[in-house]
Amino acid sequence: xxxxxxxxxxxxxxxxxxxxxxxxxxxxxxxxxxxxxxxxxxxxxxxxxxxxxxxxxxxxxxxxxxxxxxxxxxxxxxxxxxxxxxxxxxxxxxxxxxxxxxxxxxxxxxxxxxxxxxxxxxxxxxxxxxxxxxxxxxxxxxxxxxxxxxxxxxxxxxxxxxxxxxxxxxxxxxxxxxxxxxxxxxxxxxxxxxxxxxxxxxxxxxxxxxxxxxxxxxxxxxxxxxxxxxxxxxxxxxxxxxxxxxxxxxxxx
Numbered sequence: 001x002x003x004x005x006x007x008x009x010x011x012x013x014x015x016x017x018x019x020x021x022x023x024x025x026x027x028x029x030x031x032x033x034x035x036x037x038x039x040x041x042x043x044x045x046x047x048x049x050x051x052x053x054x055x056x057x058x059x060x061x062x063x064x065x066x067x068x069x070x071x072x073x074x075x076x077x078x079x080x081x082x083x084x085x086x087x088x089x090x091x092x093x094x095x096x097x098x099x100x101x102x103x104x105x106x107x108x109x110x111x112x113x114x115x116x117x118x119x120x121x122x123x124x125x126x127x128x129x130x131x132x133x134x135x136x137x138x139x140x141x142x143x144x145x146x147x148x149x150x151x152x153x154x155x156x157x158x159x160x161x162x163x164x165x166x167x168x169x170x171x172x173x174x175x176x177x178x179x180x181x182x183x184x185x186x187x188x189x190x191x192x193x194x195x196x197x198x199x200x201x202x203x204x205x206x207x208x209x210x211x212x213x214x215x216x217x218x219x220x221x222x223x224x225x226x227x228x229x230x231x232x233x234x235x236x237x238x239x240x241x242x243x244x245x246x247x248x249x250x251x252x253x
Contacts, residue, residue, distance in 0.1 A: 005068055007032040007157050007188035008053065013062035015048050022048045024212035025062070030205075032156075035179065035189040037203035039196070039245065044209045046192035047087075050159050053190070054084045067157055083150035087162045090146060091134050097121060097145050098130040101152065108153045120148040124178055140171025144178050157188045164198060176201055200241040210249050 008030035015023040022045045030036040038046050051057035053064055055075040064071045067081035091100050098117045105113030121130040124144045134142060143163060150158055160179065164172040179202055182189055193199055199206050200220060207217040216223060220241060227239040227247060 006030055007034075007067060008036070008190060009063075009065040010049070010053070011063045013049065013052060013064060014060045015045075015052065015057070016060055021212055023052075023059070023062075026209070026212070026214055028207050028214055028217055030188060030190055032188050033183060033186045034204040035183045035191060035202050037199035037206045038190065038192045038209055039194070039199045039206055040192075040209035041194055041249070045212050046194075046209055047161055049209070050084070050161050050190070050192055053078075054082055054159055055079055056084075081155060082157045082159060083153075083155040084159045085146055085150045085161065085163060087165045091142055091149065093135040094133065096131050096133055097126055097137070097141075100134060100145060101149060104149050104152045110153065116152060120151065123181070124148045138171060139167045140174040143167060143171065143175050147175070147178055147182075151182075151187070155187075157190070158182065160189060160191045162192055162194065164193070164195065172198070196240070196242045196245055206241070208245060208248060215248055216244075 006029040010026055010028050013023050013026040026045070026049060028036070038049060040046050048057065052059045053066055053071060055071050055078050058072065066078045069077040069081060071078050092103070095103065098121060101117035101120055102113045105116040110116055117130070121127045124147070126141065126145060126148070129137065129141060134145065137145065147160070147163070163179070164175050167175065176198070179189060179191065191199070191202060203220070205217065205219055206223060207214045216226065223241065223244045224239050226244055
């Protein structure tokens with residue numbers, strides 16, 4: 001494994017549930033330290049892809065490597081390299097934010113779990129709320145705490161599966177900022193989302209998954225070039241990611 005190799009490599013990934021073909025030969029790579037968005041409507045196969053990459057599900061065909069390790073034959077190494085944050089915050093509401101972090105640090109057998117917790121509370125702007133029970137937290141605070149918990153042990157790759165589902169606009173912005181800071185610190189982020197503005201705000205590269213296939217993969221500028229250039233009348237209107245998505249998929253997210 002070299003540090004120059006992609007953090008995630010997916011080649012011809014397939015998965016079916018009886019007659020339902022969820023993934024039909026998916027291919028993509030994620031550069032280290034970048035944010036890669038897997039964008040698609042509900043049922044497009046995003047969560048299935050993440051489950052395969054995080055070793056929770058076995059593919060029917062194809063290969064995938066995470067941090068240089070094969071997800072099928074080196075599952076333990078993959079698990080040590082990743083963290084997975086699902087669609088709903090996996091925090092203990094009875095404990096305080098700090099206690100949640102300390103618990104995970106102890107489970108990972110880290111030294112100075114209290115210091116680990118305090119550092120993460122500060123990093124995610126939760127220091128003032130650290131002593132409060134999580135039951136009193138807002139949706140955005142819970143999600144930020146959830147992401148903080150997933151970073152304990154410094155995994156080089158983190159999967160965020162629809163991290164802002166159900167959050168209000170302010171909470172979404174808080175989570176977006178946290179995700180941007182992850183990439184700035186060198187963490188590789190694979191983000192699944194059905195929110196077009198989320199992918200537009202966060203991702204270095206965007207892949208649109210539709211009916212089990214990646215139908216386009218590129219930077220936001222590259223995706224915008226798939227549509228006709230902007231017409232200059234009284235104002236110049238560049239196509240949005242939503243325009244690109246709906247043009248390619250043909251249905252609303």
